[in-house]
Amino acid sequence: MLASNYNKLEIFKKAQLIRENALKMIHAAKSGHPGGSLSIADILAVLYFAPHLRYNPIEPKSSDRDILVVSKGHSSPAVYSALGLAGFFPIEQTMSFRKLGSPYQGHIDSSRVPGVEVSTGSLGHGLSNALGFALAARLDKSDRRVFAILSDGELQEGSSWEAVMACSHFGASNVTAIIDRNRIQLDGWTEKTMALHPVAEKFHAFNWEVIEIDGHDIDQINSALIRAQELSKGSKPVCILAQTVKGKGVSFMEDQVGWHGVAPKDEDLAKALEELKV
Amino acid sequence: MGAQVDIKTEWKLGDKIATREAYGQALLELGGINSNVVVLDADLSGSTQTKLFAKAFPDRFFNMGIAENNMMGVSAGLALAGKIPFASSFAMFAAGRAWEFVRNSIAHNHANVKVCATHAGLTVGEDGASHQVIEDLALMRSIPTMVVIVPADAQEAYSAIYEIANYHGPCYVRLGRAKVPVCFDKDYKFQIGKANIIHEGSDITVISCGMMTPRAIEASKILAQEGIKVELINSASIKPLDSKTIVKSASKTGCVLTLEEHNIEGGLGDAVASAILEQASQHIKFKRLGVQDIFGQSGDAYELLDHYGLSVQDIVREVKSLTGK
Numbered sequence: 001m002l003a004s005n006y007n008k009l010e011i012f013k014k015a016q017l018i019r020e021n022a023l024k025m026i027h028a029a030k031s032g033h034p035g036g037s038l039s040i041a042d043i044l045a046v047l048y049f050a051p052h053l054r055y056n057p058i059e060p061k062s063s064d065r066d067i068l069v070v071s072k073g074h075s076s077p078a079v080y081s082a083l084g085l086a087g088f089f090p091i092e093q094t095m096s097f098r099k100l101g102s103p104y105q106g107h108i109d110s111s112r113v114p115g116v117e118v119s120t121g122s123l124g125h126g127l128s129n130a131l132g133f134a135l136a137a138r139l140d141k142s143d144r145r146v147f148a149i150l151s152d153g154e155l156q157e158g159s160s161w162e163a164v165m166a167c168s169h170f171g172a173s174n175v176t177a178i179i180d181r182n183r184i185q186l187d188g189w190t191e192k193t194m195a196l197h198p199v200a201e202k203f204h205a206f207n208w209e210v211i212e213i214d215g216h217d218i219d220q221i222n223s224a225l226i227r228a229q230e231l232s233k234g235s236k237p238v239c240i241l242a243q244t245v246k247g248k249g250v251s252f253m254e255d256q257v258g259w260h261g262v263a264p265k266d267e268d269l270a271k272a273l274e275e276l277k278v
Numbered sequence: 279m280g281a282q283v284d285i286k287t288e289w290k291l292g293d294k295i296a297t298r299e300a301y302g303q304a305l306l307e308l309g310g311i312n313s314n315v316v317v318l319d320a321d322l323s324g325s326t327q328t329k330l331f332a333k334a335f336p337d338r339f340f341n342m343g344i345a346e347n348n349m350m351g352v353s354a355g356l357a358l359a360g361k362i363p364f365a366s367s368f369a370m371f372a373a374g375r376a377w378e379f380v381r382n383s384i385a386h387n388h389a390n391v392k393v394c395a396t397h398a399g400l401t402v403g404e405d406g407a408s409h410q411v412i413e414d415l416a417l418m419r420s421i422p423t424m425v426v427i428v429p430a431d432a433q434e435a436y437s438a439i440y441e442i443a444n445y446h447g448p449c450y451v452r453l454g455r456a457k458v459p460v461c462f463d464k465d466y467k468f469q470i471g472k473a474n475i476i477h478e479g480s481d482i483t484v485i486s487c488g489m490m491t492p493r494a495i496e497a498s499k500i501l502a503q504e505g506i507k508v509e510l511i512n513s514a515s516i517k518p519l520d521s522k523t524i525v526k527s528a529s530k531t532g533c534v535l536t537l538e539e540h541n542i543e544g545g546l547g548d549a550v551a552s553a554i555l556e557q558a559s560q561h562i563k564f565k566r567l568g569v570q571d572i573f574g575q576s577g578d579a580y581e582l583l584d585h586y587g588l589s590v591q592d593i594v595r596e597v598k599s600l601t602g603k
Contacts, residue, residue, distance in 0.1 A: 069355075110358075110387060118358060122382045128348045129383060132355015132363075135340065139316070139361070159379070162348035170340070 022077035071126020124157025153185035215242025302327025350379035369395035416544025430491035
């Protein structure tokens with residue numbers, strides 16, 4: 001059933017809707033993380049709408065679902081927007097983002113929002129959590145697959161590499177880690193802050209399958225996820241190294257460190273929404 | 279259901295058994311009873327005693343190597359997928375090194391993980407200060423929703439492991455390396471949130487946990503011979519604390535001494551002090567015995583307890599000083 005509904009234009013439209021809604025949320029909240037939300041919008045759109053994830057918004061905890069762990073919990077606006085578009089809740093609700101009493105916490109919270117599998121936010125946890133789900137699936141003889149979206153910056157956390165090592169040690173081929181390689185972290189370029197290059201070689205050295213793609217090319221994302229599914233029958237975990245652009249889709253946010261964690265003002269939002277029109 | 283395993287927990291009062299041994303035994307039994315029980319260790323399964331489970335249920339045992347943060351994160355994932363993970367390492371690393379993973383991956387996710395940490399406190403002994411965690415209770419108590427348990431002997435440890443397996447939520451159990459005399463009989467049942475009065479008395483309430491309970495029993499016998507009647511409470515459930523039992527006893531005797539193999543800051547003594555200050559309606563004389571805010575050193579487990587002011591004689595002296603008898 002996977003990727004059978006693949007329609008490139010529809011997926012692109014969903015990605016743009018994720019971007020629009022995410023920026024509206026951050027604007028309404030007057031705080032949040034635009035850059036890293038925009039950089040994973042295309043990946044989320046392909047996962048949820050090709051689809052490559054098995055999910056059921058009517059029964060979010062259904063036992064035959066796949067798991068998506070978004071380790072970069074600060075990309076919450078994109079995640080909530082994708083889940084809203086996927087039917088887990090009315091997307092209008094997300095405008096309460098970051099307000100007292102809202103389920104839409106600054107960093108994703110599994111106890112408050114259906115479809116969020118793990119609460120994250122503190123970086124360097126998500127791949128470990130994903131491996132836990134994957135080992136449980138193996139014990140249960142389930143064909144469940146576990147996806148984890150990681151930021152590139154969080155690969156600076158030592159725990160990320162503990163998890164990378166453990167995934168291959170356990171031959172967790174049901175784990176697919178997608179690295180949002182947008183090359184920018186809070187203080188600046190990753191390569192200036194704490195160099196990560198070469199990421200692909202590092203994963204290769206840890207005995208992972210590595211697929212390098214343009215993380216904004218819908219076809220490439222889709223093909224990589226199809227390939228990852230084939231590789232899940234093998235013995236190695238799969239890393240999709242997605243080369244992305246922080247702030248992708250809004251010209252004045254692209255590759256700008258300043259848009260890591262700053263809310264757009266009224267005029268910024270208007271300009272951004274204009275650019276995001278399909 | 280898993281394989282049948284031998285059940286051999288016929289400990290007699292006074293037998294010297296480390297609480298970690300009882301943990302290993304209880305885990306082995308639980309493995310046979312509940313196929314959702316999984317165990318993780320960080321290259322210390324021979325020491326933590328999870329090796330017994332590992333041998334019987336190799337598919338459900340995960341050696342995570344010397345990487346405690348990842349172990350806690352993986353435990354959380356397993357729990358969120360419906361398993362009942364027991365994650366073990368030395369307490370220094372489980373509670374200390376991996377604190378933020380226990381907090382964010384486990385507790386904040388309401389993940390049903392049992393962090394069972396061995397080799398806690400000074401009585402790690404010869405390994406010295408780097409391994410002698412005397413801060414773990416403070417670290418674990420401060421995490422919202424975390425249950426914190428310090429069993430006094432093998433029987434209590436054994437019972438506590440069964441109790442937490444049936445409780446849904448994150449738990450921390452502090453276990454020891456050294457052998458301790460069995461104080462409770464085989465019918466003893468540990469309950470979360472319940473302290474047990476070992477014996478009643480009218481002069482002073484002594485509240486202890488872990489390794490200090492057998493010493494408190496010994497001290498009470500000496501004091502009884504001198505006519506001082508100790509009400510001795512074993513409070514394995516550090517959080518939630520049985521403040522009802524504790525405050526009732528404190529109000530009766532008017533005098534409380536707490537005993538713990540932990541830094542004086544942040545452990546059982548502080549928990550008891552808070553309960554009494556908030557809930558007792560009268561002034562209570564109060565003293566905490568614990569490690570006096572200093573690091574330990576290498577040495578024999580019991581000699582270390584004596585050296586750092588936690589001997590039976592220290593307890594006797596403090597009781598006399600507090601009661602004025």
